[in-house]
Amino acid sequence: MNTYINNIHFLLDKAVQNVVQLLYKENLTLATAESCTGGLLSGAITEVSGSSRVFGLGVCAYANEIKERVLNVNPETLRDYGAVSSQCAAEMSLGVRKISGADIGVSITGIAGPSGGSPQKPVGTVFFACSFKEKLNILHLEICAKKSRLDIRLESVRQALILITDTIS
């Protein structure tokens, strides 16, 4: 947890501040849908005082059933591609954007480990999606499996922040 807190501080210093400032400047609102990061992305964004101007809803949809029922992910998507897939990430980002009414929906779904990996989807496999206007940007990363669960989660938060910036810039 020490590492967790120190890294949270680091994330705040840079990427989070930049994203919140960009959203202010562009007058855009954001909603988050998280699975493997469990709320760390929304936790980082809301560490910025005044972030309520640009952020209203974060959903941590940890269970598949919640992804379906709360975020409107298609059961067939989960059956055919699994929760850790570009298809699921896309539907999560579109789902949370619709529910929240935000301009931008960003999602993270992956395998933070240490268990849960497979040859096809090893630990560190993470899919991201960011929807904005007609754009739907997908990112697929294989974060080094030697990293800890916390490292994978924090790196995922950092990558999501970059994806948001790339999508709206």
Add this chain to the structure above:
Amino acid sequence: MNTYINNIHFLLDKAVQNVVQLLYKENLTLATAESCTGGLLSGAITEVSGSSRVFGLGVCAYANEIKERVLNVNPETLRDYGAVSSQCAAEMSLGVRKISGADIGVSITGIAGPSGGSPQKPVGTVFFACSFKEKLNILHLEICAKKSRLDIRLESVRQALILITDTIS
């Protein structure tokens, strides 16, 4: 201050592990509804590998409109008592429990600062609620306003973990 932060980290780490173990043991599931902590509680819980067995949904309802629309908080509650109130905390915990189908719903709503305080509700005012079976436990804290935004948020996470343990024990 460093000693304080290190202690909080230590306590938070132990407290999260203990809560997840207790939920395993009692075969109970938990859902979280967060405002001022912005997802840090769900982020802490999901740092425990295997927490998906006991945790399915976390909602960060940062905006009042989201508290109403996603968590079914009564608009009159927000109008009459404000979002930072025992009444709102109670409805958030009941709302997220209902949506998720979890055994336990826990909520946090408060003023993390540095702005947003008032003489009636200074920075550091935080309300918590935990609902389980017929029980609805409410906790109201005034966390020292000299603490930083992050300190107030982390102390709130720690207090929510204690409240969960107290409610189900």
